[in-house]
Amino acid sequence: MLLKQMNILLADDDTDDCIFFKEALQELFIPSDFTTVHDGEQLMQLLNNETTELPHVLFLDLNMPRKNGFECLSEIKRNEKLSGIPVIILSTSFEHETVNQLHKSGAHYYIRKPSQFSQFKSLIQQSLEYIAQALTDQPSRDNFVLNTQCN
Amino acid sequence: MTKINKSVEDELIIARQELAFQKVEKGKRAAELGIANIELVFQDEEKEKRAAELVIANKEVVFQNKEKEKRAAELIIANKEVVFQNKEKEDRAAELIIANKELIFQNDEKEKRAAELGIANIELVFQNKEKENRAAELIIANKELVFQNEEKEKRAAELSIANTELVFQNEEKEKRAAELIIANKELAFQNEEKEKRAAELIIANKELAFQNEEKEKRATELGIANIELAFQNEEKEKRATELGIANIELAFQNEEKEKRASELSIANKELLAFTYVSSHDLQEPLRKIQTFCSIILENENENLSEKGKYNFERMQQAAGRMQQLIDDLLAFSRINTTELIFEEADLKIIIEEIISDLKETIQDKHATIDASGLGSANIIPFQFRQLMYNLISNALKFSKPDLPSKMVIKSNIVNGSKINNKKLSADKNYCHITVKDNGIGFESHFSERIFEVFQKLHSKEVYGGTGIGLAIVKKIVENHNGIIIATSELDKGATFDIYFPKSQ
Numbered sequence A: 001m002l003l004k005q006m007n008i009l010l011a012d013d014d015t016d017d018c019i020f021f022k023e024a025l026q027e028l029f030i031p032s033d034f035t036t037v038h039d040g041e042q043l044m045q046l047l048n049n050e051t052t053e054l055p056h057v058l059f060l061d062l063n064m065p066r067k068n069g070f071e072c073l074s075e076i077k078r079n080e081k082l083s084g085i086p087v088i089i090l091s092t093s094f095e096h097e098t099v100n101q102l103h104k105s106g107a108h109y110y111i112r113k114p115s116q117f118s119q120f121k122s123l124i125q126q127s128l129e130y131i132a133q134a135l136t137d138q139p140s141r142d143n144f145v146l147n148t149q150c151n
Numbered sequence B: 001m002t003k004i005n006k007s008v009e010d011e012l013i014i015a016r017q018e019l020a021f022q023k024v025e026k027g028k029r030a031a032e033l034g035i036a037n038i039e040l041v042f043q044d045e046e047k048e049k050r051a052a053e054l055v056i057a058n059k060e061v062v063f064q065n066k067e068k069e070k071r072a073a074e075l076i077i078a079n080k081e082v083v084f085q086n087k088e089k090e091d092r093a094a095e096l097i098i099a100n101k102e103l104i105f106q107n108d109e110k111e112k113r114a115a116e117l118g119i120a121n122i123e124l125v126f127q128n129k130e131k132e133n134r135a136a137e138l139i140i141a142n143k144e145l146v147f148q149n150e151e152k153e154k155r156a157a158e159l160s161i162a163n164t165e166l167v168f169q170n171e172e173k174e175k176r177a178a179e180l181i182i183a184n185k186e187l188a189f190q191n192e193e194k195e196k197r198a199a200e201l202i203i204a205n206k207e208l209a210f211q212n213e214e215k216e217k218r219a220t221e222l223g224i225a226n227i228e229l230a231f232q233n234e235e236k237e238k239r240a241t242e243l244g245i246a247n248i249e250l251a252f253q254n255e256e257k258e259k260r261a262s263e264l265s266i267a268n269k270e271l272l273a274f275t276y277v278s279s280h281d282l283q284e285p286l287r288k289i290q291t292f293c294s295i296i297l298e299n300e301n302e303n304l305s306e307k308g309k310y311n312f313e314r315m316q317q318a319a320g321r322m323q324q325l326i327d328d329l330l331a332f333s334r335i336n337t338t339e340l341i342f343e344e345a346d347l348k349i350i351i352e353e354i355i356s357d358l359k360e361t362i363q364d365k366h367a368t369i370d371a372s373g374l375g376s377a378n379i380i381p382f383q384f385r386q387l388m389y390n391l392i393s394n395a396l397k398f399s400k401p402d403l404p405s406k407m408v409i410k411s412n413i414v415n416g417s418k419i420n421n422k423k424l425s426a427d428k429n430y431c432h433i434t435v436k437d438n439g440i441g442f443e444s445h446f447s448e449r450i451f452e453v454f455q456k457l458h459s460k461e462v463y464g465g466t467g468i469g470l471a472i473v474k475k476i477v478e479n480h481n482g483i484i485i486a487t488s489e490l491d492k493g494a495t496f497d498i499y500f501p502k503s504q
Helices: A017-026 A040-048 A069-078 A096-105 A117-131 B001-074 B081-133 B139-298 B306-337 B348-356 B358-366 B379-395 B471-478
Strands: A006-011 A034-036 A058-063 A087-091 A107-113 B343-348 B368-373 B377-378 B405-416 B429-437 B483-488 B494-501
Touching: A006 A040, A006 A117, A017 A034, A017 A117, A017 B343, A034 B379, A040 A087, A040 A096, A058 A069, A058 A117, A058 B377, A058 B483, A069 A096, A069 A107, A069 B377, A087 B471, A096 A107, A096 B379, A107 A117, B001 B081, B081 B139, B081 B368, B081 B471, B139 B343, B343 B379, B348 B358, B348 B368, B348 B377, B358 B379, B358 B429, B358 B494, B377 B429, B377 B494, B379 B405, B379 B471, B379 B494, B405 B483, B471 B494
Parallel strands: A006 A034, A006 A058, A058 A087, A087 A107, B368 B405
Antiparallel strands: B343 B377, B405 B429, B429 B494, B483 B494
16 A cells, blocks of 8 residues: 655654664655654653644654653643644553553554564554554554554 | 184194105105115125226236236337337326226225215114104104105205216216227237237248358358359469460560561562563563564575574574563563452453454464353453453464364353352352363363463473463462362363352
């Protein structure tokens, strides 16, 4: 499926994961404007900067220094200007309660970071396609988790 | 003159005859009076006798009163009423003595009067005789006699009055005598009453004496019992003191134990928290190793020798196994660290969530899960979800390769008395959940061992896994105060029956 040029923002403190993400986008030939921030405070500063063009989608890591993913998510969803940005959670762990909480807080999708790079690429592609199809609607809880394995 | 004298003589003769007749009449009258006086004298004598008898009777009464007083004195001194009654009787008796003295005095008076009357009568008799003798001779004396007769009539009238007086006095005396008889009867009755009372008092005294004896006996017994009790109290006090010391010792030991327990609890929590955090943090570098591995295998495939590719694959497998271990350790530590909060939850919804989480595997195995016979249960939702997840993923894992996996999950409520298991109480209702599959099963003698930590029936080459899954299941069932029973035969599927209290 052909994707329009997407403005993608990744908030993740882990350099390796940022590299994986960038490589995945390159290998998937997804035309995108890709930006990364490395902690929650940077993320919120960027989003609240009036000169910033808001991203089409935000990939958000949960475990970040200074301000974690949960705090950023609820700040974004409480903010009228930012609440429309689809947020996709990226996390190594998978805890049912946490996942439910994130869905309630307004995240669009939850991706458990897989151990196989090929799986990671397919999850990125899948999520971007979903976002492109229905840009603003939050999916139901049943379709919230995008992963190929869970515990 | 002769004529006149003759007529005077005639008149004298007539007067004499008349006087003679009057004399005869007076004689008759005097005789009657004499008889009347004799009668009166006799009556007076009778009255005297009667008075004398009354005196004797009164003396007797006085004597009896004294006797009664002695008797009363012998009776219980406390009987003040009797004493009072006796005093009353003494007063009465004294009154009677005075009355008797009065009567005696009156009788004396009457006797004197009677004696005077007797003398007067004798005089009259004598005078009458004198008058009879003189009547014939004395006409002039007639006037005297007439006068004397008048006097006598007066005297007779007086005597008649005196007689009336005597009759009245006699009547009075009779009345008094009757009163005295009544008084005597009264006294006799009172004596009887006193005797009865005395007899009653004697009985009462005997009774009191008996009661006193009994009380003395009882007092003696109580004295002995008191000594015994005092001894027992001393012993108890000693024992209480000993117990007090023992209690202080125990309290100290308990405090020490509580301190130790809380220290251990803290240490345990720290350990579990450490397990959780470390497991969680270990995931990330491990995942990166796996990802780099997969990138190399993908991108550098043509640059690697067959041996190099094989080693990378082995490396990936080892990392995968480590990931599984970390996942299971995380799950296990989560069970021990989360609070046990029971909620009424719909089991069907929980199963549907699990099916959703496992949908890829379910598709791969062509598995069908029938969860239509499920109700709600009082559970720790988070833990119970883990429990069902482990059982279902276990059933999927151990399905027969050539047969689509088929699972039936259902629940019902049963009474403990119908389950026949020592660990369940017969008076409780239990929620019974069954998970039945058509997988490879296991030999029945492994039915207990499969729940032990790190126990596996297959090598990891054939069926992966850490041997923690069913240990977690068992731990969760125990957290629900329940039991789990596995029933199976090799190649004939397995059934897991879970029982836990309907309400916690």
